[in-house]
Amino acid sequence: MISVFDLFKIGIGPSSSHTVGPMVAANTFLAALQSQVDLASVQQIEVELFGSLAATGKGHATDTAILLGLQGHKPNTIDTRYSEDYLAPIYNEQLLSLAGQHNIQFDAERDIFWHSDIVLPYHPNALTLRAIFADPAANSDHTTQHRATFQQTYYSIGGGFVINEADADNPEVDPANPSIGAIPYPFNNAEELLKQCQTHNLSISELVMANECHYRSSEEVVAYLDDIWAVMQACVSQGCQTAGVLPGGLNVKRRASALYQQLTLELDRPEAKNDRLQAMEWINLYALAVNEENANGGKVVTAPTNGAAGIIPAVLHYYRDFDESFSVSGAHDFLLVATAIGSLIKQNASISGAEVGCQGEVGSACSMAAGALAHILGGSVAQCLNAAEIGIEHNLGLTCDPIAGLVQVPCIERNAMAAVKAINAARLAYRGNGEHCVSLDKAIQTMKQTGEDMSDKYKETARGGLAVYADSRIPTASIGVTVNYSQC
Ligand code: SF4
Structure with a gap:
């Protein structure tokens, strides 16, 4: 059984899969990163968006949700009245405060990659988050181009549910509720x-x-x-x-x-x-x-x-x-x-x-x-x-x-x-x-x-x-497009 705690989540708009899920993924990534390294060793963060997250991510505020998540904000507790204020240092000064503790340079144009034409195998909503370390000797799961990095791929599978790549490959894990045990009245249909x-x-x-x-x-x-x-x-x-x-x-x-x-x-x-x-x-x-x-x-x-x-x-x-x-x-x-x-x-x-x-x-x-x-x-x-x-x-x-x-x-x-x-x-x-x-x-x-x-x-x-639909003034996928449409 999927719990009421899983199905009804307090979150932010506009999308559970494209906004809430990516923010949860950023929270999860941050926790995993902090468990591995001292945040002070992180020099750069890269974000890769795949499939539907990239195709409609701008319109669904996927990028800003991830950045807020990396700052340490959570979907159920963030005061959405101040979201723009929280994001202002990133867009005005290119400064991202990781978990509200460690400032790094972050350039959204440079550090976010939109792969709308690449769909990862498990689910169309996928994202990879990567930390790049100042010190190559720091912890590394992968070493890319001589830089020490720590990266995780997540799938936002709808309704704010998120699983990581390892769980997606493990058929034993129920993506909706990995910790499910014996409930008194189980039902599958x-x-x-x-x-x-x-x-x-x-x-x-x-x-x-x-x-x-x-x-x-x-x-x-x-x-x-x-x-x-x-x-x-x-x-x-x-x-x-x-x-x-x-x-x-x-x-x-x-x-x-x-x-x-x-x-x-x-x-x-x-x-x-x-x-x-x-x-x-x-x-x-x-x-x-x-x-x-x-x-x-x-x-x-x-x-x-x-x-x-x-x-x-x-x-x-x-x-x-x-x-x-x-x-x-x-x-x-x-x-x-x-x-x-x-x-x-x-x-x-x-x-x-x-x-x-x-x-x-x-x-x-x-x-x-x-x-x-x-x-x-x-x-x-x-x-x-x-x-x-x-x-x-x-x-x-x-x-x-x-x-x-x-x-x-x-x-x-x-x-x-x-x-x-x-x-x-x-x-x-x-x-x-x-x-x-x-x-x-x-x-x-x-x-x-x-x-x-x-x-x-x-x-x-x-x-x-x-x-x-018919009107060509409306852009198709809204990647980075500011629409100037007088009436809708
Ligand atoms: S599934 Fe698509 S059309 Fe339906 S509410 Fe969500 S974004 Fe809108």
Whole structure:
């Protein structure tokens, strides 16, 4: 089982695989480096980005995330309001403070290599970090061109998960959770999950909670669920208060704050009260707010990725604001059920846009939210799995084609659409008896197969679909390109 601690991570925008993961890789590299050598012996750092990380890394702030990580900032604790201040010495004075302790010269033009045409074997999102030492006698794993170096290659496999090259070569290691042991209620697919719940007379949330408590105290798990829910609410709130234009050059206007003002004003109007689709407008708002924050490099919860970070919070806010039975423990249950669904998808297919397209990101989040909401509505385990299946089935084939490599268009609006779809899926399933023609396991397998068949153009490379659509003014992959595009 993949833990709620793995699947829902507090991180920064705009991308879990291209921003959070690379920052985690930089943190991991720094720790490994410090365990081997005195940081003072490091003279230079080089960064090599491969495949999708290089193709859309500029738009996803991969380079700056790595630099912040090398400074010692972590995705869950960094104060994103000051990211530019932290980066200023690097770009203005070419000074990188390794772990905040040792200053080295760093020239982003010279020291970052963008290999968009090279895809490493294990995963399209790969990066190599290399420290070059002043003293050739210092520790060296490899010696290149007479310089002592220490280097590591990492794969950012989606949702902020990162593994190093050694683990990628070791089939014994579960990339999602290398330390997994014997949990009380293991399951590898939806059928096994259903059986475990039936055999032990547990709901999905009870089962997941019991598994989580195998590793941590229930207080720790509850505290983490509280943290996630708090960050989701803060993110919606911040998104509703912030107007302006998103960074990156597409000049995409933030819409959530204006929509929030409109909807708040309309609350007292009788015509709004008669509008039966008011809830849908608020769901749109919640999703837009989160994804605009994400696109702006703000603090979000990967759910299960950053690009799809708005769907689960939007459906949870719908539960909070439109369901009188709302309780915080209900929100916890929601997140635990979503964890079970997300872990099924991650284990048996993928949650990475670079691997299977957007069906793995927005599709997975839609499925997770649908299953979780069905549970909140009072659905049986079979109904929850049916809802999750509907949520993924109607996102099969969804491509990843962000314009200019930015997580803005179509990503932001796509989250609003998927949040509404998730609610519909939950309600459809709740009206049924849990029986369905296509099982969740089959839908997940289909997603995997569809991803394998999908052209690489549609897997987070910004080389196909909307990313290169009709208007030639929009650059394709956004490597180093400042877009001057008046309206988008
Ligand atoms: S299109 Fe989907 S998978 Fe691709 S960056 Fe946007 S949200 Fe992520």
